Amino acid sequence: MNTTIGTLQARPDEIQLALCKTYTDFWLCDDASIQRELDRVISVNGRTVSDIQEHEKIKTQKKAPTAPTQDSAEKVRTFAELFENYQRRNANDYFTREAHKHLAEIARRRQSTEQERTIQTEELERKNRP
Numbered sequence: 001m002n003t004t005i006g007t008l009q010a011r012p013d014e015i016q017l018a019l020c021k022t023y024t025d026f027w028l029c030d031d032a033s034i035q036r037e038l039d040r041v042i043s044v045n046g047r048t049v050s051d052i053q054e055h056e057k058i059k060t061q062k063k064a065p066t067a068p069t070q071d072s073a074e075k076v077r078t079f080a081e082l083f084e085n086y087q088r089r090n091a092n093d094y095f096t097r098e099a100h101k102h103l104a105e106i107a108r109r110r111q112s113t114e115q116e117r118t119i120q121t122e123e124l125e126r127k128n129r130p
Helices: 005-010 013-025 031-042 049-063 079-089 097-128
Strands: none
Touching: 005 013, 013 031, 079 097
């Protein structure tokens, strides 16, 4: 069962008896079946350890960040929009060449990712067509 004797002895007497009874009921079965049934008894609620591990794996997959999807309402901002936002945030500052380069690079990256997304969606649509 991949558990120590101390762990089993720490369980209540009812669970220890249920484990013994389950083992005697399934002693002719293969190891995987015996393991599954003993896991159900020791977990008390009828779920096996593998069920619990699978549930935990699904939960961690749901928590993992997925690829961002762009809404149709969202659009790639133009350089002028980025510049206006920058000026609003930094009204007292002057616009330097470095800031201009930085904003231009951001706009280029956003435009290229938008083009890549468009190409990917077109490829997916082509693959899924009959």
